[in-house]
Amino acid sequence: MAIFSKEEAKKILEKALGFSKAETCEINLSASNSGNIRYARNTVSTAGYQSNQTLAVQSSYGNRVGVATIDEFDSASLEKVVRRSEELAKLSPENPEFLPPLSQQKYLESKTFYESTQNISPEYRAEVAAASIEPARAKDVTAAGFLNDSAGMSAMINSAGLFAYNQSTSLEFTVTMRTNDGTGSGWVTRDVNDVNLFDGAAASQIAIDKAIMSKEAKAIEPGKYTVILEPAASSQLLGNMLRSFDARTADEGRSFMSKKGGGTKLGEKIVDERVNFYSDPQNALAPSPPWAGDGQALKRVDWLKSGVVSNLAYSRYWAEKQGVEPNPFPSNGIMEGGDASLEDMIKNTKKGILITRLWYIRNVDPQTLLYTGLTRDGTFFIENGKIKFPIKNMRFNESPIIMLNNLETLGKQVRVDGNLIPYMKIREFTFTSLSDAI
């Protein structure tokens, strides 16, 4: 199915908008093609290909809003979907939080699309799987992995004169390697916009090595330990923390960002002063689309600057109510790193734990952002600057806020799930029980 160019998208959207008779109208167009391959037990299990295109029309009369969607774009279909959205709007209850569409915004340039990724073939996916399975089999290891790639576009137009367009490609790869005696497990994750930056065989080798290294792990007592978190281990905790930066729930008094006695923690230092966390659609290593779903422009925003909360996210409705500028949630997160390599960090650790991954992370207390979860697929004990032996997995109960207050060292950044996250050494990370899982 076609990934519409900017000109093609604009033509379809303008034609649809031309049919509108509502007070306001906003139309979104998106199309994507994605392919995947899944393997387990050292053989391919499933493979698939999906193609989607959708046009969604939102019409409004006063505060009454209706949305209708369609996947055919001839004139008759476009007129039909616009009429349908208008009928639905007239039938809908009033939404007091509805805001009229935005006028034209200024968007930054962001390089999120690569033809190389768009052109991935089923043969390529099978080659990646084979290059992951074969070296595993040779080392008495069993591979289970998943590769998904997609190419897509999104565009929007509205009755206030706004037009926005973006194309993007992505590839995500994960593989779990388990030793055939069942005592070791390793894992790796990779994601890129440009397939030329992806090396599935090299990534798979890391997981194989970790599986073998983690064989016959020893149990240690749960408690507070210095940990070195690989970027894939901390990314979800940091993402969860960023979600608490919503101004409305903070103002309403029901968020970690709410302050005792009223107000919010905006402007307060909440973590170590070396923590700088921002979003930036133009970051070359982890670019994101330059506009949010409602057409607001995304730009570089500091969320934590020198450990201080420097911005909260305001929806258009809440910003208007509070008399401030809207500030949409970002599409990526970048935490500044340091110069230390992983080797340096291990070398400078007297006693600690190296963690590949934290898994099944769930919120325990929204008041303190306390989360629980477990280590998985490669957890190692460090003593006197060296990795000494693999250890059994453990459950943690920890808040990213406490974690970032206990920051010891910042290492180099790595891309994880479209974000840039550094290696981190953290003091007194809290483990509460042992797990037998491998």
Added chain:
Amino acid sequence: MLPTPSMGSIISPEELLNPGLAVGQKKILADVALNSARSMGASYADARIGRYLNQYVFTREDQVQNVVNTESFGIGIRVIANGTWGFASTNDVSTDGIKKATQQAVAIAKANAKIQREPVILAPVAAYGEVSWKTPILRNAMEVPVSEKAELLLEANAAAMANGANYVNTALFMVNEQKYFASTEGSYIDQDAHRIWPYMNVTVIDPDKGKFKSRQGLSAPMGMGYEYMDPDPNETIEGLGGVTLFRNRYDLVKDATEAAEQAKQMLSAKSVEPGKYDLVLDPNHLGLTIHESVGHPLELDRVLGYEANYAGTSFATLDKWKTKDFDYGSEIVNLVADKTQVGSLGAVGYDDEGVKTKEWDLVRNGKLVNYQAIRDQVHMIDQKESHGCCYSQSWNDVQFQRMPNVSLEAGKEKYGIKDMLRDVEKGIYIAGRGSYSIDQQRYNFQFGGTVFYEIKDGEIVGMLDDVAYQSNTQEFWNSCAKICDESDYRMFGTFFDGKGQPSQVSAVSHGSSTTRFNGVKVINTGRNI
């Protein structure tokens, strides 16, 4: 997380009542797929023509925030060619569209056959001919006017606010799966499944202390029609600590009123002293523990390693099962899988590969006796018959083994909730779901809850805060000391059991009566920041 059907289109409420294609037309279209697949060299084929209708109504305080109606319609075709699965789907449900998708499915099967090391072996299944099944509902939720639903939610919101809530969100999720299945085995199965889920979250705030507490609703998502929303005192049970519990009917307004009261109490509840406690667990809480510590580890694809890269594997390995002597739980623990239970989310007449559904034992008298397996898996555990628990979230996704309803059988002797208190010196009563986390082989878990009450010397002495319990699956189920009788049996449920890559969701229920587990480790989750 909200349920978003893949490729769902927004439609008007009246279109939810459109009956869709007639059964005869579906048979003709399904035969196009089956005949095409055969002529292209497939040794087996099935076609699923699906029409998935959803309606969601969202409110907060005194506002209706959104009403969403969606429809998703298309066909999924699965084939075996050269001993290998192939799958393709399309929303072009014309003869040409179906032929093209079938061709794609066969091509994928043949391409993957070259690197396939484990050819598919299917367990035999009966040819059922032309049959149908429908969820036994009293009132189709799609036929109830949106205004009636919105009024009920707003009435509940008002009740919560009048009783001291600062904020309240309520929502209704309603699902209707119209599924037509046909296979080269000779079955043509038309099914109409209905589900409903009333959601509520009430929040109270103490701005001076900078504290807030939320209390979720104690409803369960059910495989029922709108009749679930009609309160019935006979379906209401008095729990411990003044908590009202619901069985096959839900009183949203009453629950909202109590939620506000209980959320206020939570603000000043005593922080738990860590240590070992006897836990008295309400079914609306225990259901999630059953789901994670019994339902998932006994999925055969997890045991065999097919889910190793995502959800994980399982501690309940084949060697343990083969001993016939693996103590999953204490002697009173009987855990059954069931795809037929009336009112449950997982109930259907036939699964998504045309196998008539049934009930079977997973754990009997504490011993592990079976797994959950489908047609291409049962030969791996030397069984001849599929368990009938194959499911796909839509026509657009391939069907695979999914968890059936997994439930704990009620105790045999007469024993009510209040009787539970008698034998507890130091315990905690937990109702409602909370935080949940378990490792990738399902050994170590940690669960929170919605409300916690301290039990001292056989009596409830007050509310507790900051409670979570940690245990190991086998240790936990072996500490199971007492189960209330059938009169207390109720279901817990979830719309969002996730599994597979690309990930699919499935709806599943877990029944039990109030149950006691002795000497479980409780931690304090309070932190000062």
